[in-house]
Amino acid sequence: MADSGYDQIRTALLASYGDSGAQRRDSLGKADWKLAERAAFLRRLQDAGCRTLLEIGAGTGQDSQFFADHGIGVLATDLSPAMVARCREKGLAARVLDFSRPDLEPESFDAVHAMNCLLHVPNADLPAVLAAIARLLRPGGLFFLGVYGGDGTEGVYEADDYVPPRFFSRRTDEQIRDYARQQFEILDFHVVAREDAFRFQSLTLRRPAMSSARASL
Numbered sequence: 001m002a003d004s005g006y007d008q009i010r011t012a013l014l015a016s017y018g019d020s021g022a023q024r025r026d027s028l029g030k031a032d033w034k035l036a037e038r039a040a041f042l043r044r045l046q047d048a049g050c051r052t053l054l055e056i057g058a059g060t061g062q063d064s065q066f067f068a069d070h071g072i073g074v075l076a077t078d079l080s081p082a083m084v085a086r087c088r089e090k091g092l093a094a095r096v097l098d099f100s101r102p103d104l105e106p107e108s109f110d111a112v113h114a115m116n117c118l119l120h121v122p123n124a125d126l127p128a129v130l131a132a133i134a135r136l137l138r139p140g141g142l143f144f145l146g147v148y149g150g151d152g153t154e155g156v157y158e159a160d161d162y163v164p165p166r167f168f169s170r171r172t173d174e175q176i177r178d179y180a181r182q183q184f185e186i187l188d189f190h191v192v193a194r195e196d197a198f199r200f201q202s203l204t205l206r207r208p209a210m211s212s213a214r215a216s217l
Helices: 005-016 019-027 032-048 062-069 081-089 126-136 173-181
Strands: 052-056 073-078 093-096 109-115 137-149 154-156 167-169 185-192 199-206
Touching (some): 032 109, 032 199, 126 173
């Protein structure tokens, strides 16, 4: 992907999610609704016979460890070396990876999991990022995409308690579905009601088994 707005955002994210950010993330528990979302995706993986999973934006590897503990072969990836180090301390296969330029073998995973990381990607760059993720999935592979949505605005959240404050794109339900449909079939979309102002958009997606061009032959 050519240089873009995300290139500048990535530099700030590396600072936000450095050593102090990794320690903070590892000390946090998970809300019940997050555990439910994760468990539901695991059931889909098991039902579909998925054996390999790539987690992007893995953070300190809490979700990756969950899937690995249930027999899935996991590669945990994150932009932050500090986060990747935490994953490795848990015994996970992990590497530093920029999901806008994933240098991995095409069609090498049965599934991809992305929890609250693509909300840092501007709308202008999201189609290219989703296309890059789709290329890593085998045909028919599953993709869990979870993000906090909103009113369609994007920008740096000045009240953020991370330093430097992070960029967020708060997409509407219609926006996130439209972006997803460019590369994937939508198997499930729902919004998790929360007490705070953030709407969580949960999407379970599937890479089509064949391209539209092949399907028309």
